[in-house]
Amino acid sequence: MTTVSASAPPASRASTRSVAPLGRLAAAEIRWVLRRPRTLVLLGLLALVPIALGVGIALTGGPGDGDGPGLVAAVAGNGLVLPIAALGLALSLLLPLTVATAAADALAGEAAHGTLRGLLLAPVGRVRLVVMKAAGVLTVAVLAVLVVAVVGVLTGLVVVGGPSGTMITLSGTTLGLGEALGRVALVAGWTIVQLLAIAAVALAVSAFTEHPLVVLAAVLGGLIVFGVLAAVPSLEWLQPLLLTSGWTAGADALRDPLPLDGLASSTGRALVYVVLGAAVTVWQMRRRDG
Amino acid sequence: MTAAPSVAAPATAAAPDAVAARVRGLRKTFGATVAVDDVDLDVPAGAVLGMLGPNGSGKTTLIRMLLGLTRPTAGTVELLGHAGDDLTAALPDVGALVEGPGFHPFLSGRDNLLRAATAEPRLDGDLRGPVDAALERVGLADAARRRYRGYSLGMKQRLGLAAALLVPRRLVVLDEPTNGLDPAGTRDVRRVVAELRDAGATVLLSSHLLAEVEAVCTHVAVLQTGTLLVSGELRALLEADAGGLVVSTPDVDDAILALREAGAPSYRAEGGVAVPPGALEAPEIVAALVGAGVAVWEVHRRRAHLEELFARLTEEDA
Amino acid sequence: MGRRSWVGAGLGAALVGAVGVGLLVAPAGASAAPPLPPVSPEDLVSSVMTAQRGPFAGEVEVDNALGLPAVPGVPQLADGTSTVRVWSGGEDRGRVAIPSPDGERTLVSDGTTRWAYDSRDRTATRAPAGDHGGPPEGQQQDPTAAATQAIATLRQTSTVAVDGTAEVAGRAVYQLVLTPQPTERTLLREVRVAVDAETRQPLQLTVLAQGQGEPALRVGFSEITYGPQDPSLFTFTPPPGTTVRDAPARDGEQRPEGDRPRSTVGDGWDTVVIGQAPQPGDGRPRDGQDGQDQRPEGAPDLSALGQPVSGPWGSGRVITTAVATVIVTDDGRIAAGAVPQQVLTEALAR
Incomplete structure (x- = not known):
C-alpha cells in the first residue's frame, strides 16, 4: 500500500485500549462474511433467480399465458415487474435461507470452529460481539436483496423487455421508469426489513447452540410452521403474530394508487421480531459459555 | 514492535501483582458432576506454572473459569488484579490457547491471524507486522499463506500458539500446548515458554506430560478429579519429597x-x-x-x- | 456496564415486544358509543335514501362467514376477511380495486364508460355506463348501494329500529337494525346497517343468521375519507399489451337468466326465487364474472355441489349456507332464498 516509506517503521503500536474499536471489528466481520465461499454461492444462486425467471418468461410466456406462482404472470412483457416478482419468490425460501446461513455461521458456526472463544478472549465484549455479528448478517441481507433487485431490473429490461421503460401495475395503470424503479426500491427495502426479522431470530437461535444446522432447521422449520398455522382457519387470531402473514404485501407495490397499509403493518411486525430477537441474542450471549 | 515486550510486568510490581492469577474456593458442577471442587490456587507473577492431572481432572474447566469463559458455580477468580465483572479487563494482557486451536478452514493461517488481530485491543494501526512476527516466532512463516484446512495437527497447534502471542502478554495460558506436536514442535514450545519467562511474563501451562512440565516449569499444581492435590514451587516439592x-x-x-x-x-x-x-x-x-x-x-x-x-x-x- | 442497567434494557425490550404484539393483535375500530341526537328509524332511512353522495375514498372490509363455494378470481366471496379499495368521484364516477395476493381486478367508471381490468389475464372489458340491469359487481361490495337496497326491500316485513350509536371507520354512526317479523320464515336473525351520522351514508352492513353469534357477513368501511378525489382515478386507459373487449354479454337483458322465466314465491324475508338453472351446454364462461347481481351461487357449476334431496316436487340437490338455501332440481329449476330448506320445497311444490 502507501505506507512503504522506508524511514517509518510499520505503523503498529501498542495501545492501552481495553477493547478493539467497533468499526475495525465490524469491518473485519464483513470482510470475513464476504470471503466465505457459501456466502458467495448463495449470492450467486440469488442472482440466478431473476435470470431464470426472466429467461423462462421470455421464452414461453406472453401476457395472459402465465398461471405461474405469485406475480410471475404479471412479468410477461412487463420487465420492470421482474425484480419485484423475483424478490417475492426468493423471499419464500432462498433469501431466508441466505440470512439464516449467515446468522448460523455468525455465532453457532464460530462456536463450532472454536473461534468464538478467541473473540471472547480478545476480549471483544459480548454486546459488541453481537453488534459486530449483526453488522455481518445485515450486510448479507442487504447484498442478497440488492443482487436480486439489480439483476432483476437488468434482466427485466434486457431479456423480458416491456413497454419502453414503463411498468404496468396490477391496477392497469402505467408508471414511468423513475417511479417504477422507486417501487422496486420500496420492495427491496421492505424485503430487507423482513429479512432482518428472520436474521434477528436466527441470531437468537444461533446464540443458544453450536450447531449451525440447528439454526437453519429452526428458521426453515419456523417458516413452514408459520405457513401451516396461517392455513388453519381456527387459528386465524394468530395471523397478526405471524411474520409470514404480511408477506403478500410485497405485491402491493404493484398496485396504483400505492396502498401502504400492508407494507407498513408488515414492517412494524418485522421490527417487533427484530427487537425481540436482538434482546434474546444479547441476553443469551451475555451468559453464554465461550 | 519495538515496545519492550512487557518487561515492565512482574519484578517491580506492587503487592497485588505479585500474584498473576488467584482463585479461591473455585467450584464448578455440571449437573451432578463436580468438575472442579473447591480449588484455591495462586499463580505467582513471573512463574511458569505447570498444571498436571490426568484427562478429566478438571484442568481445562479451571482454566476456562480463570479466563471468564465459564461461570464458576462458586468461588472467586482474580486475574492480573481484576476480579468479578471486571475480569475481562485483564484479558487484553492475557494470551490463551484453550481447548485446541480454533480457526476458519477457508482462510489461510495468516488471514486467520489477521482476523484475530482485529479483535486485539492492544493492537493498533497496521496489523500485518505483529501477525507476521507471531507467525515467524512459531515457525509458521513458510506455511502462512496456505489454507488452514490443509494444516497438519502440529501446524494448527502452532497457529494457535501464534494467536496467543500476537501481543506482548503479561500472562500466557496454554492448555495442552504440545498436543499433536512432533519432537521439534515440542522443543519450539519449550523455547517459546522460556522466552516468555525471560521476558517476565507469567505462564500457566496445563499438560498430562510430566516430563514436559518438569522441563520448563518453576511451579506445579496437581489436580485430580477436580481437587487440587498439591501446588507450589517445583524444586521445593521435589526436595520435600526427596x-x-x-x-x-x-x-x-x-x-x-x-x-x-x-x-x-x-x-x-x-x-x-x-x-x-x-x-x-x-x-x-x-x-x-x-x-x-x-x-x-x-x-x-x-x-x-x-x-x-x-x-x-x-x-x-x- | 452494570448488570442492573442490562436488566433494565432487557425489560425495555420485553416491553417493546409486548406493546408491539398488542398493536398487531388489537382489533381495529373497537370504541365506545359516541353521543348523537336521537333519530327515528323512518327519518334515518329516508335521509339515507335522499342523501347526496359526495366523493370519498375508503377501504371496505368484507368479513365473510357465509360458507359460499370458492369462486376463482373473487377471493372476497370465499369465507374469511378481505379488503376492497373504493374511490368515488360522485356522478357515477368510481374506482374499485379488488386485490388478490398476486393480482387485482380493477373496476373504473368514468361516468360514460365502465372498465373492468383483470391483471391476471390482462384483459380490459368495456361497457357503456348506465346500461346495466343491476348494480355492477363491484358495487355489491360497496356498502352504500348494498345497504340502501337492503333497507328498501326489507322495510315492509321487518321491525326497523335505531339501536344506539357506534363508531365505524372512525365515524360516528347510527345503528339501524332490521329484524324480521316473527311470522317470517327466514334464516336471517337481523340485518344491521351503520349509517354515518353526518353524511348519512351507510358505512357498514352486518348480516346475522339464526343461531349464530358471529355475523354471517359484515361488509363495511374500515377506513373512509370524504372529499374530492384525484380525477385521474376515474379514467382508464388500457395499458400496452392489454386485450380489450367490449362486453355486450354483460348486460342484464342478455343474461341467460333474463331469457328464462323467473318467478318469486312469497314476499319479504321468506321470498323464494324460482328460475331456470344455466344449462351445461350454454357455452357461457363460468369464471365468476357473470350473474353477480344474482346470488353468487348462480355462477359456478352447481351439479357438483350440495346434497341430494327429493320430495313431492321432484329431486335435486340442496346447497345450504348460513344465510341462504338453494335447491337445483334435476329438471333444471333452481329455487333460492334466505329461508330454510322446507320453505324452498314448498315453493317448488306449488
Whole structure:
C-alpha cells in the first residue's frame, strides 16, 4: 500500500485500549462474511433467480399465458415487474435461507470452529460481539436483496423487455421508469426489513447452540410452521403474530394508487421480531459459555 | 514492535501483582458432576506454572473459569488484579490457547491471524507486522499463506500458539500446548515458554506430560478429579519429597546387614541400597560400610522425580 | 456496564415486544358509543335514501362467514376477511380495486364508460355506463348501494329500529337494525346497517343468521375519507399489451337468466326465487364474472355441489349456507332464498 516509506517503521503500536474499536471489528466481520465461499454461492444462486425467471418468461410466456406462482404472470412483457416478482419468490425460501446461513455461521458456526472463544478472549465484549455479528448478517441481507433487485431490473429490461421503460401495475395503470424503479426500491427495502426479522431470530437461535444446522432447521422449520398455522382457519387470531402473514404485501407495490397499509403493518411486525430477537441474542450471549 | 515486550510486568510490581492469577474456593458442577471442587490456587507473577492431572481432572474447566469463559458455580477468580465483572479487563494482557486451536478452514493461517488481530485491543494501526512476527516466532512463516484446512495437527497447534502471542502478554495460558506436536514442535514450545519467562511474563501451562512440565516449569499444581492435590514451587516439592541416600554397591545383602548393625534400617533399591533419612548422615554410613568391608561405588542423595511425586500423590488419593 | 442497567434494557425490550404484539393483535375500530341526537328509524332511512353522495375514498372490509363455494378470481366471496379499495368521484364516477395476493381486478367508471381490468389475464372489458340491469359487481361490495337496497326491500316485513350509536371507520354512526317479523320464515336473525351520522351514508352492513353469534357477513368501511378525489382515478386507459373487449354479454337483458322465466314465491324475508338453472351446454364462461347481481351461487357449476334431496316436487340437490338455501332440481329449476330448506320445497311444490 502507501505506507512503504522506508524511514517509518510499520505503523503498529501498542495501545492501552481495553477493547478493539467497533468499526475495525465490524469491518473485519464483513470482510470475513464476504470471503466465505457459501456466502458467495448463495449470492450467486440469488442472482440466478431473476435470470431464470426472466429467461423462462421470455421464452414461453406472453401476457395472459402465465398461471405461474405469485406475480410471475404479471412479468410477461412487463420487465420492470421482474425484480419485484423475483424478490417475492426468493423471499419464500432462498433469501431466508441466505440470512439464516449467515446468522448460523455468525455465532453457532464460530462456536463450532472454536473461534468464538478467541473473540471472547480478545476480549471483544459480548454486546459488541453481537453488534459486530449483526453488522455481518445485515450486510448479507442487504447484498442478497440488492443482487436480486439489480439483476432483476437488468434482466427485466434486457431479456423480458416491456413497454419502453414503463411498468404496468396490477391496477392497469402505467408508471414511468423513475417511479417504477422507486417501487422496486420500496420492495427491496421492505424485503430487507423482513429479512432482518428472520436474521434477528436466527441470531437468537444461533446464540443458544453450536450447531449451525440447528439454526437453519429452526428458521426453515419456523417458516413452514408459520405457513401451516396461517392455513388453519381456527387459528386465524394468530395471523397478526405471524411474520409470514404480511408477506403478500410485497405485491402491493404493484398496485396504483400505492396502498401502504400492508407494507407498513408488515414492517412494524418485522421490527417487533427484530427487537425481540436482538434482546434474546444479547441476553443469551451475555451468559453464554465461550 | 519495538515496545519492550512487557518487561515492565512482574519484578517491580506492587503487592497485588505479585500474584498473576488467584482463585479461591473455585467450584464448578455440571449437573451432578463436580468438575472442579473447591480449588484455591495462586499463580505467582513471573512463574511458569505447570498444571498436571490426568484427562478429566478438571484442568481445562479451571482454566476456562480463570479466563471468564465459564461461570464458576462458586468461588472467586482474580486475574492480573481484576476480579468479578471486571475480569475481562485483564484479558487484553492475557494470551490463551484453550481447548485446541480454533480457526476458519477457508482462510489461510495468516488471514486467520489477521482476523484475530482485529479483535486485539492492544493492537493498533497496521496489523500485518505483529501477525507476521507471531507467525515467524512459531515457525509458521513458510506455511502462512496456505489454507488452514490443509494444516497438519502440529501446524494448527502452532497457529494457535501464534494467536496467543500476537501481543506482548503479561500472562500466557496454554492448555495442552504440545498436543499433536512432533519432537521439534515440542522443543519450539519449550523455547517459546522460556522466552516468555525471560521476558517476565507469567505462564500457566496445563499438560498430562510430566516430563514436559518438569522441563520448563518453576511451579506445579496437581489436580485430580477436580481437587487440587498439591501446588507450589517445583524444586521445593521435589526436595520435600526427596530424602535419604542411595548406596551403589555390589554387595547388597552385606550392606543391609552392616547398616542395620550401625543402627540405620535400609532396604534393597534399584542400583543398590536405599537408606531412609533420619538415622545416619552420609559420612557415618560410608564409614560403617567401609568398616564392614562392603565395596562402595557411590553414595548419593536420592533425587525425586516429578513422576514419582505425581504417582505417589495420585495413588494416595485413589 | 452494570448488570442492573442490562436488566433494565432487557425489560425495555420485553416491553417493546409486548406493546408491539398488542398493536398487531388489537382489533381495529373497537370504541365506545359516541353521543348523537336521537333519530327515528323512518327519518334515518329516508335521509339515507335522499342523501347526496359526495366523493370519498375508503377501504371496505368484507368479513365473510357465509360458507359460499370458492369462486376463482373473487377471493372476497370465499369465507374469511378481505379488503376492497373504493374511490368515488360522485356522478357515477368510481374506482374499485379488488386485490388478490398476486393480482387485482380493477373496476373504473368514468361516468360514460365502465372498465373492468383483470391483471391476471390482462384483459380490459368495456361497457357503456348506465346500461346495466343491476348494480355492477363491484358495487355489491360497496356498502352504500348494498345497504340502501337492503333497507328498501326489507322495510315492509321487518321491525326497523335505531339501536344506539357506534363508531365505524372512525365515524360516528347510527345503528339501524332490521329484524324480521316473527311470522317470517327466514334464516336471517337481523340485518344491521351503520349509517354515518353526518353524511348519512351507510358505512357498514352486518348480516346475522339464526343461531349464530358471529355475523354471517359484515361488509363495511374500515377506513373512509370524504372529499374530492384525484380525477385521474376515474379514467382508464388500457395499458400496452392489454386485450380489450367490449362486453355486450354483460348486460342484464342478455343474461341467460333474463331469457328464462323467473318467478318469486312469497314476499319479504321468506321470498323464494324460482328460475331456470344455466344449462351445461350454454357455452357461457363460468369464471365468476357473470350473474353477480344474482346470488353468487348462480355462477359456478352447481351439479357438483350440495346434497341430494327429493320430495313431492321432484329431486335435486340442496346447497345450504348460513344465510341462504338453494335447491337445483334435476329438471333444471333452481329455487333460492334466505329461508330454510322446507320453505324452498314448498315453493317448488306449488
